[in-house]
Amino acid sequence: MPNTYSLPLYIQISEMLIREMQAGRWVEGMRLPPERQMAESLKISVGTLRKSLAVLAEKKLLERRQGSGNYIRHVSVREGLYAFFRLELKGGGGLPTAQVISVQTLDKPSELPPFGASKQAHRIRRLRCLNSMPVALEEIWLDAGYATALTEEDLSESLYYFYKKRLNLWIQRIEDSVSIGRLPEWGQAHLPEARMILGCVDRISWDQGNEKAEVSRTWFDAEKVSYVSRLK
Amino acid sequence: MPNTYSLPLYIQISEMLIREMQAGRWVEGMRLPPERQMAESLKISVGTLRKSLAVLAEKKLLERRQGSGNYIRHVSVREGLYAFFRLELKGGGGLPTAQVISVQTLDKPSELPPFGASKQAHRIRRLRCLNSMPVALEEIWLDAGYATALTEEDLSESLYYFYKKRLNLWIQRIEDSVSIGRLPEWGQAHLPEARMILGCVDRISWDQGNEKAEVSRTWFDAEKVSYVSRLK
DNA sequence: AGGAATTTGTGCGTATGTATC
DNA sequence: AGATACATACGCACAAATTCC
Numbered sequence: 348m349p350n351t352y353s354l355p356l357y358i359q360i361s362e363m364l365i366r367e368m369q370a371g372r373w374v375e376g377m378r379l380p381p382e383r384q385m386a387e388s389l390k391i392s393v394g395t396l397r398k399s400l401a402v403l404a405e406k407k408l409l410e411r412r413q414g415s416g417n418y419i420r421h422v423s424v425r426e427g428l429y430a431f432f433r434l435e436l437k438g439g440g441g442l443p444t445a446q447v448i449s450v451q452t453l454d455k456p457s458e459l460p461p462f463g464a465s466k467q468a469h470r471i472r473r474l475r476c477l478n479s480m481p482v483a484l485e486e487i488w489l490d491a492g493y494a495t496a497l498t499e500e501d502l503s504e505s506l507y508y509f510y511k512k513r514l515n516l517w518i519q520r521i522e523d524s525v526s527i528g529r530l531p532e533w534g535q536a537h538l539p540e541a542r543m544i545l546g547c548v549d550r551i552s553w554d555q556g557n558e559k560a561e562v563s564r565t566w567f568d569a570e571k572v573s574y575v576s577r578l579k
Numbered sequence: 580m581p582n583t584y585s586l587p588l589y590i591q592i593s594e595m596l597i598r599e600m601q602a603g604r605w606v607e608g609m610r611l612p613p614e615r616q617m618a619e620s621l622k623i624s625v626g627t628l629r630k631s632l633a634v635l636a637e638k639k640l641l642e643r644r645q646g647s648g649n650y651i652r653h654v655s656v657r658e659g660l661y662a663f664f665r666l667e668l669k670g671g672g673g674l675p676t677a678q679v680i681s682v683q684t685l686d687k688p689s690e691l692p693p694f695g696a697s698k699q700a701h702r703i704r705r706l707r708c709l710n711s712m713p714v715a716l717e718e719i720w721l722d723a724g725y726a727t728a729l730t731e732e733d734l735s736e737s738l739y740y741f742y743k744k745r746l747n748l749w750i751q752r753i754e755d756s757v758s759i760g761r762l763p764e765w766g767q768a769h770l771p772e773a774r775m776i777l778g779c780v781d782r783i784s785w786d787q788g789n790e791k792a793e794v795s796r797t798w799f800d801a802e803k804v805s806y807v808s809r810l811k
Numbered sequence: 812a813g814g815a816a817t818t819t820g821t822g823c824g825t826a827t828g829t830a831t832c
Numbered sequence: 833a834g835a836t837a838c839a840t841a842c843g844c845a846c847a848a849a850t851t852c853c
Contacts, residue, residue: 357821414836527759
């Protein structure tokens with residue numbers, strides 16, 4: 348039967364499955380019914396259902412185990428909020444926290460790479476800690492188009508949580524460039540033990556619409572932490 | 580016909596197609612023959628070929644346009660063999676090459692993190708270049724379990740190509756830890772202009788069976804290149 | 812402008828291989 | 833060893849987008 352003006356069936360199904368998960372009707376670790384059984388109850392072919400499940404697996408929402416079954420995957424808070432924070436203690440890990448140093452709205456300096464549409468940006472400076480130990484300084488420039496004003500109180504929680512909750516901004520993708528830099532003057536009081544030469548991460552972040560939303564630079568004490576990237 | 584001890588057909592096909600591209604037989608923008616025609620000449624079904632093409636599209640090597648055709652997207656060498664080489668010139672990019680300095684089979688030093696099953700490992704030292712400019716030194720320790728002997732001639736081509744072709748070893752996943760290090764003595768003759776303090780990448784690589792296959796350390800001249808990581 | 816031909820996308824059904832229980 | 837469940841592979845029919853005449 349022709350299905351004019353509608354999404355492909357396998358997309359409809361995958362969207363429906365995602366809604367089921369979000370509604371909490373399916374919980375972490377749960378095994379889905381066998382594919383043939385699901386396909387039958389949904390009145391679609393196994394091949395089409397498999398295509399839907401492949402979409403979920405691609406999004407890491409599902410784990411497919413041959414001979415075993417399809418399992419709902421865990422998405423921990425840590426995976427979510429700190430997915431893009433990539434400094435770790437030399438021994439590995441560490442619980443990330445942050446302390447806001449200053450927030451100002453300024454004209455974008457010319458030396459920054461282009462991002463966003465506005466002439467202005469919010470400059471956020473933070474001290475980053477792992478297990479309460481200061482390990483890095485961060486300067487973030489968020490395009491002013493996302494918010495008119497920003498205060499320190501706004502950012503008391505996770506920055507990306509604030510982005511998502513208050514600004515309707517999801518950081519979907521980042522590009523990091525790691526090199527060596529010198530601690531800026533404003534940071535010397537906050538990382539007193541650090542040597543003048545530090546690791547330096549330049550980041551560009553894209554929002555959910557694939558527009559450049561913010562740029563940032565992070566100076567990290569290479570004696571204490573490393574930049575860690577796990578891939579593929 | 581049962582096909583014991585071999586990769587799935589659609590993977591074999593997609594790998595073959597990637598090699599065709601890397602060999603330069605297909606150039607950017609070129610349209611592939613129609614799927615039915617390709618499938619016929621390859622003596623496989625259209626569905627299987629489509630799965631292979633989906634793999635390439637996933638890797639952004641191919642653009643598929645309904646009603647039009649399948650078009651080659653990037654024929655960048657980086658996508659295949661140099662997928663895991665992540666140093667770029669400060670201005671971006673650069674064609675990676677390598678020059679073998681030495682190859683030896685030794686007992687694993689105790690200071691290396693654990694990897695592989697053997698007590699010995701092959702130590703490969705290389706000078707890495709971008710656009711023929713020396714930018715980094717590399718010391719790779721490959722578990723001896725993958726090969727009994729290794730010579731410089733073996734490694735004249737791409738190292739990962741050699742792994743794949745001769746050792747049946749695919750590097751599937753890596754973890755990089757970027758920090759600051761000092762140029763080792765053996766390398767000072769090869770990167771004479773570099774300052775003593777350099778960027779330093781510690782890497783662990785996993786093979787297709789998710790076993791740790793090699794560890795490596797790369798010292799890069801942070802004046803010339805950055806470590807670049809593009810994610811999500 | 813329009814219709815035919817071409818080409819990829821979707822969906823179904825089936826058979827067999829392979830991993831897990 | 834047998835049963836179960838996902839993975840691979842084949843083939844077909846039709847829909848949708850593009851291209852060409």
